[in-house]
Amino acid sequence: MQIPILKKKLNAIVGFHNLPNQVHRKSVKKGFQFAIMIVGESGLGKSTLINTLFNAPIAPTRDNVTMNRGNTAGDQDAASKTVDIQSFTSDIEENGVRLKLTVIDTPGFGDFINNADAHKPILKSIEERYEHYLDQESRVNRKNMEDNRVHACIYFIAPTGHSLRQLDVQFMKELGHKVNLIPVIAKSDLMTESEVAAFKERILDDIRANNINIYTPEVHENDDPETVQEIKEIIARIPFAIVGSTQTFENPPGSGTHVRGRRYPWGIIEVDNESHCDFVTLRHMLIRTHMEELKEHTNELLYESHRAVKLGERGIDMSSAMNPQKFEEEKRAHEMKMNKMEAEMKAVFQQKVSEKEKKLKQSEEELYARHREMKAQLEQQRLDLEERKRRLLAGGAAPPRTGSSTPKPKGLFNK
Ligand code: GDP
Numbered sequence: 001m002q003i004p005i006l007k008k009k010l011n012a013i014v015g016f017h018n019l020p021n022q023v024h025r026k027s028v029k030k031g032f033q034f035a036i037m038i039v040g041e042s043g044l045g046k047s048t049l050i051n052t053l054f055n056a057p058i059a060p061t062r063d064n065v066t067m068n069r070g071n072t073a074g075d076q077d078a079a080s081k082t083v084d085i086q087s088f089t090s091d092i093e094e095n096g097v098r099l100k101l102t103v104i105d106t107p108g109f110g111d112f113i114n115n116a117d118a119h120k121p122i123l124k125s126i127e128e129r130y131e132h133y134l135d136q137e138s139r140v141n142r143k144n145m146e147d148n149r150v151h152a153c154i155y156f157i158a159p160t161g162h163s164l165r166q167l168d169v170q171f172m173k174e175l176g177h178k179v180n181l182i183p184v185i186a187k188s189d190l191m192t193e194s195e196v197a198a199f200k201e202r203i204l205d206d207i208r209a210n211n212i213n214i215y216t217p218e219v220h221e222n223d224d225p226e227t228v229q230e231i232k233e234i235i236a237r238i239p240f241a242i243v244g245s246t247q248t249f250e251n252p253p254g255s256g257t258h259v260r261g262r263r264y265p266w267g268i269i270e271v272d273n274e275s276h277c278d279f280v281t282l283r284h285m286l287i288r289t290h291m292e293e294l295k296e297h298t299n300e301l302l303y304e305s306h307r308a309v310k311l312g313e314r315g316i317d318m319s320s321a322m323n324p325q326k327f328e329e330e331k332r333a334h335e336m337k338m339n340k341m342e343a344e345m346k347a348v349f350q351q352k353v354s355e356k357e358k359k360l361k362q363s364e365e366e367l368y369a370r371h372r373e374m375k376a377q378l379e380q381q382r383l384d385l386e387e388r389k390r391r392l393l394a395g396g397a398a399p400p401r402t403g404s405s406t407p408k409p410k411g412l413f414n415k
Helices: 016-030 046-054 119-137 166-175 193-209 225-236 279-289 291-313 324-393
Strands: 032-039 086-094 097-105 152-157 181-185 248-250 258-264 267-270
Touching: 032 046, 032 119, 032 291, 046 097, 046 152, 046 279, 119 166, 119 291, 152 166, 166 181, 166 193, 181 193, 181 279, 225 279, 279 291
Parallel strands: 032 097, 032 152, 152 181
Antiparallel strands: 086 097, 248 258, 258 267
16 A cells, blocks of 8 residues: 655744755765776786776786786696686775775786686686675674675777777677776777777677677766766776776876876876766776775665565565565564574573482582581590590590591591
């Protein structure tokens, strides 16, 4: 039954208009968390892009040999290795807002002679992260839950200018419904503007033809026209043609203005210039406008469908979660079961306590009895000795010691 909601006008301000500020303060205090995965062959500029995005040396790059990257599969025997999963977590801060950023790198992807199963370790890692979250959700104490789920996966397409390769199609097909997949054209500075435009078309054709699911920001009903326009501009640039670089150059020379980019004999390709590449739009979407939406999409759609399948496998009927009446019935049945179990446990506990009490009382009584017996024996010995002493003092023969007939007291300690 639908309960009617009545619209009421307040006669005076009561203060709940301040709720957004309360939420804001609380979230700033708590800090934010975001996990981003980077996938693509070695050398396509994955680490450089992360460092360019956050303007900090977060991921070790090939140029930066002083940073220990561990054993990347690309350095090893190309025929025998598998894809590795490595993650780096950094705490970064901007204007008092803290962000715990986790970057999950996948070295080795696409680097081997046979890449048929290259997507599998990555899919496994994403699913394991969902499983870990699901396990935490099922715990009695759900405080301090750790969210290791991947919120966005940037897939690097090599700047071949042709179309998607088998490796790209397979990965994107398998992972597109598991994670927010964001395809990018790596090192787009190696192509001309028209080559990039034609390549984008072919990639989108392949995405459509193969039914690949990629992350596309959504326009919501109550979005203002400016936001709608912004979202349309983002969508128009997918797949993002990116250039990554943390190097700065004075451009134009002698102007005193420094820009991040890559230098060529004919000029500088600027990373932060929207007419040179799509880096700014990608960063805008990832960090400035859609980070929360990517997290929400992960939680409410991608994780939720994984959860429904897993709970289904475990035999928990998800329809009860959708049907409030059934949910209430199951809740009541569960509560009754728990109450019964509690009563049974209480009874068992009570019985054990009274048994223990009985035993303690019994051994206490035994102890008292032995104490009394020992006391009586000692008293008898004392009286005997008194009697002997009296007779000796009176000059008479002392009666034989009764020690042989009076047993030594069986003390508590002389067993
Ligand atoms: P990863 O192995 O995919 O993480 O690649 P790296 O980020 O370590 O970069 C590999 C090489 O490509 C380095 O020499 C980078 O300077 C270079 N590189 C990174 N991004 C770009 C780019 O957008 N354009 C060009 N031309 N080179 C790049």
